Amino acid sequence: MMEMTAPGVVSQTQITGAEIVVRCLQEEGVEFLFGYPGGAVLPLYDEIFKQDKVKHILVRHEQAAVHAADGYARSTQHVGVVLVTSGPGVTNAVTGIATAYMDSIPMVIITGQVPTHAIGQDAFQEVDTVGITRPCVKHNFLVKEVGDIATTIKKAFYVASTGRPGPVLVDIPKDITQDKAVFHYPESVSLRSYNPVTRGHAGQLKKALGLILQAKRPMVYAGGGVILGEASAALIDLVHTLGFPCTNTLMGLGGFPGTDPQSVGMLGMHGTYEANMAMQNCDVLIAVGARFDDRVIGNPQHFYQEQRKIIHLDIDPSSISKRVKVDVPIVGDVREVLLELNRQIAATRERPDPAALAQWWGQIQEWRGKDCLKFDRNSPIIKPQAVVEALYRETKGDAFLSSDVGQHQMWAAQFYKFDKPRRWINSGGLGTMGFGLPAAMGISLAHPGETVACITGEASIMMCIQELSTCKQYHLPIKVISLNNRYMGMVRQWQEFFHGNRYSESYMDALPDFVALAQAFGHVGMRIERPEDVEPALKEAFSRKNDLVFMDFVTDQTENVFPMVPGGKGLSEMILG
Numbered sequence: 001m002m003e004m005t006a007p008g009v010v011s012q013t014q015i016t017g018a019e020i021v022v023r024c025l026q027e028e029g030v031e032f033l034f035g036y037p038g039g040a041v042l043p044l045y046d047e048i049f050k051q052d053k054v055k056h057i058l059v060r061h062e063q064a065a066v067h068a069a070d071g072y073a074r075s076t077q078h079v080g081v082v083l084v085t086s087g088p089g090v091t092n093a094v095t096g097i098a099t100a101y102m103d104s105i106p107m108v109i110i111t112g113q114v115p116t117h118a119i120g121q122d123a124f125q126e127v128d129t130v131g132i133t134r135p136c137v138k139h140n141f142l143v144k145e146v147g148d149i150a151t152t153i154k155k156a157f158y159v160a161s162t163g164r165p166g167p168v169l170v171d172i173p174k175d176i177t178q179d180k181a182v183f184h185y186p187e188s189v190s191l192r193s194y195n196p197v198t199r200g201h202a203g204q205l206k207k208a209l210g211l212i213l214q215a216k217r218p219m220v221y222a223g224g225g226v227i228l229g230e231a232s233a234a235l236i237d238l239v240h241t242l243g244f245p246c247t248n249t250l251m252g253l254g255g256f257p258g259t260d261p262q263s264v265g266m267l268g269m270h271g272t273y274e275a276n277m278a279m280q281n282c283d284v285l286i287a288v289g290a291r292f293d294d295r296v297i298g299n300p301q302h303f304y305q306e307q308r309k310i311i312h313l314d315i316d317p318s319s320i321s322k323r324v325k326v327d328v329p330i331v332g333d334v335r336e337v338l339l340e341l342n343r344q345i346a347a348t349r350e351r352p353d354p355a356a357l358a359q360w361w362g363q364i365q366e367w368r369g370k371d372c373l374k375f376d377r378n379s380p381i382i383k384p385q386a387v388v389e390a391l392y393r394e395t396k397g398d399a400f401l402s403s404d405v406g407q408h409q410m411w412a413a414q415f416y417k418f419d420k421p422r423r424w425i426n427s428g429g430l431g432t433m434g435f436g437l438p439a440a441m442g443i444s445l446a447h448p449g450e451t452v453a454c455i456t457g458e459a460s461i462m463m464c465i466q467e468l469s470t471c472k473q474y475h476l477p478i479k480v481i482s483l484n485n486r487y488m489g490m491v492r493q494w495q496e497f498f499h500g501n502r503y504s505e506s507y508m509d510a511l512p513d514f515v516a517l518a519q520a521f522g523h524v525g526m527r528i529e530r531p532e533d534v535e536p537a538l539k540e541a542f543s544r545k546n547d548l549v550f551m552d553f554v555t556d557q558t559e560n561v562f563p564m565v566p567g568g569k570g571l572s573e574m575i576l577g
Contacts, residue, residue: 017146018043018177021110024153026053027185030081032072032445033057034065038085039125040112043177057445057474060466062089064438066096066109067464071439072446073105074425075400077230079161080107080442086114086174087125090132095432097167098136102429103251104228106165108156109137115175116144129171138166146179154189163196164316165228196315200332200340207328208311209344211284216356217363218244219282221267224251224428225289225314225334227421232256234338235288241345243357245364247275249290250413251428258417259397264364268296269565270410274367276563276571280306281363287312289334292324293429300324302570313337372563372576373414381556382531384408384483388415391453391481394538399451400443402426404436404460407489410561412455434463437480441467444476451479451542458484458552459508468521471548479541480550482514485557493560497575518550529554 015023021044025033034057037045048056059065062084069080080100084093090111100107114123130142139159141152149172156168212218226235232255239246239262246256247267256263265272267279279285279297285308290296297303300323310326313334320329330337375385388411391399397417403409403426418424425443427435440454461482471478483489491506515525524547528537534553541549562577 012182014180015183016043016047016177017149017172017179017181018047020146020149020181020183021153021172021177022047022051022054023183024150024185025081026051028079028153028157030054031078032442033081033083034059034069034072034442035083036062036065036085036089038089038112040086040114040174041083041177043174044083044110044112057441057470059438059470061464062092063096063434064441064464064467064470066093066100066107067432067435067438068442068445069107070096070100070105070435071402071425071442073100073107073442074439075422075443076446079157080105082107082109084109085112085125086129087127090127090129094133094136097133097169099427099430099432099435100167101136101138103224103427104165105167106160107167108153108160109167109169111169111171113142113171113173116173117175119173129169133169136167137169140169141171143170143172143176146176147181149176149181150183150185151189154186155191158189159191159194163194164319197317197331198333198336200313200330200337204328204330205337205340205344208286208330208341209348211309211311211328212242212286212345213348213350213352215284215352217281217283217360218242218352218357219278219285220244220246221249221279221285221287221290222246222252222255223249223288223290226252226255229289229315229334231289231335231338232421234335234342237342238338238345241342242352244286245278245361247271247279249293249296249428250426252290253413253424254418254421257419259419264368266413267571268293269298270414270561270563273370273372273563273574273576274364276565276574277367278364280571283308285310287314287326288338289314291319291322294323297324298565298570298573299568302573305570370576375559379531379556382528382534382553384411384485384553384555384559385415386531387481387483387534387553387555388412388455390534390538391455392416394535394542395451395453399423399453400425400447402436402439402443402452402454404454404456404463405431405433406457406460407485407493407559407561408455408457408460408483411483433460436460437464437467437478438470440478441470441474441476444478445474452477453479453481455481455483457489458482458486458511458514459488465517468518468523468548468550472522475546476548477544477546478548480548482550482552483555484511484514484552485555485559486511487557490561496560497564497566514550514552518548523548523550525550525552527552527554
């Protein structure tokens, strides 16, 4: 039996390192632990068996464990937690860890390691976990003494969840989990070299306010940092108070409501014409929790062709002036900075020139008139965009929606209007196929009773299809919407545009019968081939509240994602289709 203690209170009874790890997770209030057992972590699994506070979710592949913890973390304000064994357990998890790192997702990954005396001896299932993961974690630790476990795990949760969030890995050799020590979980920790700035510099805020009040063609550009920083409400206040247009990145969708009249939609490679043109032609740009990613602004040299003043708010100083030189950098927690900026705006009677702002909105309306997202609504073949629109109507825009990576991801971002943060869960930075289904598992566990859908393609879903078994075990009623065009769609699109229609290895031959496959896993399968059957199929699927339903929509093979900014081109060099 475990002797329970309050945080910060020392128990004089010595317990094993494995028990200490589990006690640490309990102290952190961890709800779900996503993992897969193996030799190096069997002592940990033995302790998990003896308690019921931390629920373990057994996935079918370690990559899926990390994606599921990722989906859990993105859809909540909590740290995702993973447990995998040494060697192949770690290497299988690396793709998920890199996915979380690229998108700044708070996560703690606990990995088993061979016994201390065997490290460096090419022992069975040994890899250099610290070395392998160093480039794709915020920080990692190798625990060398059983007495260091509790403090190390406390540090891991602190580093993962503060500043710019990210995954932190704790590697624990098997003998350390079997050694004994007195348990003490610290109430807090501090790291001398890690002190994230939270409040923006007063002088920089004053400069930013001056530029904002002088703006004639303003633009607010909001990224994933708005969502991670819980800054959505403050952003909405800023945009509504000033009357400025607002665009969101792929990762920032839902940070500002997609149905708001002041939203000009997503920007970037597959962003709207109005968002990209406004971004390129504004005179004052307020960048909030975004990093001027290559998929967002295209070629920086083209972006520099138009003169503008840039205010950049970000928690991470290394993201500021990394790709684009800015005029007013403000390092700090985006929510705190926006709240202070809102207070200063409220305290002054000055406002941007209303006539100039009205003229700017007139120009934006003209760009909107291009209707850049139009598609053939009378096609005899199912159009993927029509499926996403029907999904939006059926769920009333209120679902948690995960996605895989490819054309379907872009159509979901374009046609599903997210009005709330943490509802759109996708792999942005790394672009990881296979992310969607396990991420939906994490979302479904975090939000029981809520509508959770995964939008995917027939190529992406095959990457982690085995997780249909996990969904069955834990009764997760996810609705899978597969836009099946029998191609690796985005690969085919690039081959059509830039490689002379040479479809090298992008055709998906010998696909399974997805209906039969879903049924084999114990779920409901549906195949939809006619446009008139799309809405009835979605209605039936979502009426089955307790079932996972796999919907295989047979869609137009030739459909491409438009608009599109070709690689190396600028924002105003879009292909409109």
